Amino acid sequence: MTSSRQEFTPGYPVDIRRPERVQRLQRSYFGDFEFMAGRVVARLTGDRVVLQDDGSERAMPDVRIERADGRSGYLEVWTDTDEASAAMQAELYERGRGVPLIWAAPSLRRVWSVTVSGATDFRRLERDLPSVLLAMEDAGETDETVRVVVEQASRQVPYMGELLRLGVVHVSSRPPRVDEAGMIRIHPDGITGPGELSWEPVLRWVGEILASPRLDGHRRKLAAQQSDERHLFLGVTVSSPGAVYFALIDHPGVPSVAPTLPDGITHLWIMEWRGERCLIWFPDRGWQDASRHWATA
Secondary structure: OOOOOOOOOOOOOEEOOOHHHHHHHHOOOOOOHHHHHHHHHHHHHOOEEEEOOOOOOOOOOOEEEEOOOOOEEEEEEEEOOOHHHHHHHHHHHHHHOOOOEEEEOOOOOOEEEEEEOOOOOHHHHHHHHHHHHHHHHHHOOOOOOOEEHHHHHHOOOOOHHHHHHOOEEEEEEEOOOOOOOOEEEEEEOOOOOOOOOOOHHHHHHHHHHHHOHHHHHHHHHHHOOOOOEEEEEEEEOOOOOHHHHHHHHHOOOOOOOOOOOOOOOOEEEEEEOOOOOEEEEEOOOEEEEHHHOOOOO
């Protein structure tokens, strides 16, 4: 194994991964989330955190946490990634550097929210969508409730067929506020959620994910370590259920109920993929918002 005794800056991970692994992760839809996780762990714990999976050993955990008292913990990183949703997210960021992607539409009199599928042709959407929405405004088809396009197209509701052919999944609109003009706000499919924020779907999703075959390899690697601490770091993305994504981003508190952890996992981290918010659950600390408990800068 490559030595981890490199210079250590508190709050930053020591990275001994092979360059080709780093480059592969950096080219992925969500970038080097492994490094982001290591940075968060280093900031929260203040300990030496080593990104250690250099490919020299089979079943090597992604991260080693070296405590000041000589103990070690291990951590596996996993992101909830669906290929189509991830591709759409990357497309929106490339075009507008954010979600929602906002198109100014001075010909429109309303603010439209449009959810699009992963198969959407953006050049065609940009060319044809404003005229369809303008026709809907002129016809009074401006219901502020969210319309499921495929269902309404099947009932031959006006303009829904045109939206469906453009790759639109959901559509709604509202009057502009005082400081707004007509615009179109584009969201990727899969990033909608309920109006009321709740931790219940988050805890349910965590239990399902931790027991899922998708995490078999991560659980095995952690269970094989002779350590008192075996951490799992979950990345929540636009592939995740909307109720989970929005609760993590917008809920002002933290859960009050402990997660159901399978054997072999002792600590849990849940972070939105851009790092906007990270929650932790430790046996001795319960649930906490990581941003309120940094040990280092």
